[in-house]
Amino acid sequence: xxxxxxxxxxxxxxxxxxxxxxxxxxxxxxxxxxxxxxxxxxxxxxxxxxxxxxxxxxxxxxxxxxxxxxxxxxxxxxxxxxxxxxxxxxxxxxxxxxxxxxxxxxxxxxxxxxxxxxxxxxxxxxxxxxxxxxxxxxxxxxxxxxxxxxxxxxxxxxx
Amino acid sequence: xxxxxxxxxxxxxxxxxxxxxxxxxxxxxxxxxxxxxxxxxxxxxxxxxxxxxxxxxxxxxxxxxxxxxxxxxxxxxxxxxxxxxxxxxxxxxxxxxxxxxxxxxxxxxxxxxxxxxxxxxxxxxxxxxxxxxxxxxxxxx
Numbered sequence: 001x002x003x004x005x006x007x008x009x010x011x012x013x014x015x016x017x018x019x020x021x022x023x024x025x026x027x028x029x030x031x032x033x034x035x036x037x038x039x040x041x042x043x044x045x046x047x048x049x050x051x052x053x054x055x056x057x058x059x060x061x062x063x064x065x066x067x068x069x070x071x072x073x074x075x076x077x078x079x080x081x082x083x084x085x086x087x088x089x090x091x092x093x094x095x096x097x098x099x100x101x102x103x104x105x106x107x108x109x110x111x112x113x114x115x116x117x118x119x120x121x122x123x124x125x126x127x128x129x130x131x132x133x134x135x136x137x138x139x140x141x142x143x144x145x146x147x148x149x150x151x152x153x154x155x156x157x158x159x
Numbered sequence: 160x161x162x163x164x165x166x167x168x169x170x171x172x173x174x175x176x177x178x179x180x181x182x183x184x185x186x187x188x189x190x191x192x193x194x195x196x197x198x199x200x201x202x203x204x205x206x207x208x209x210x211x212x213x214x215x216x217x218x219x220x221x222x223x224x225x226x227x228x229x230x231x232x233x234x235x236x237x238x239x240x241x242x243x244x245x246x247x248x249x250x251x252x253x254x255x256x257x258x259x260x261x262x263x264x265x266x267x268x269x270x271x272x273x274x275x276x277x278x279x280x281x282x283x284x285x286x287x288x289x290x291x292x293x294x295x296x297x298x299x300x
Contacts, residue, residue: 015219021170049171088256097289127250
C-alpha cells in the first residue's frame, strides 16, 4: 500500500515538474530539438536539474541493501549496448522530433487536454503493442524451429 | 531569460525529486515507457504500482490544467497525421530500446549506465535531426 502511495505521489510530483519546466509544451521541446529555428536551451537545463537531484539520491541509496520501505532495489541489469537499444532509441528519437512528445509529457498532456496529446498516447500504446506482438511472434517462430529439429532427430533414431 | 532558466531548473529538480522519491521509497526506476509497457503486458505484482504512477501523472495533468495556464500549448504544433505516426514510433522505439527520456535520460544518465548514456545520446541526436528536418521541410517549429 505504501508503495502504491509513493508511486502515485511520485507521478504527481513528476507531472507538476514537467509542467513547471515547460516540457508539457511540444513547442518548448521542439524549440530545443530544432536546431534551425530560435534555439531554446530549456530542455537541457531541465535534464541537468533532474539528473543532479536523482544522482545524489541514487548514490545515497546504493549504499543500502533495500529501499526505505524495505523493497528490493530494482536496478536495471548492466547489459551490452546492442542493436536493439540503439535502433530503439533512434526510432524513439525520430518520433520525438516528429511529434514533440515523449511518453511522460504525452500522458500528462492527455489528462490536461493538450491538443492531440490523447491521440499521441493512443498511437503510442498501439506502437508498444506492436513491439510486444512482434516479440512474441519471433520467440514462437524460434520455438517451432527447435521443435522441428527435435522431431527430425527422433525419426532418424527410429530408422 | 533568467526567469525561464530558473523555472526550467526548478521543474527539472522536481522531476529529479519525483524519480528520487520513487527509487528511494519503492526501489523502482521512474521510466515512463517501462511503466506503461508493464501495464500493457501485466505480470503478477507488477501492475498496481504502475497504475498508481500513471494515475499520479494523470492527476498532475488535471492540476496543471487548472492551476498553470501556460503548461500546455494552445493549438497543435503538428498536423494530426504526423502526430499519429510520431506516437507509433515513440511507442515502438521506447519498447525496443527499453526506455525513454525519464528512464534512460534522467535515471540512466544519472547512474552513468553505459546503455542509458548510449541510448540518450542516440535519441537526443536523432531527435534533433528529426525536428530540424521537419522544420526545414514544413516551415514549422
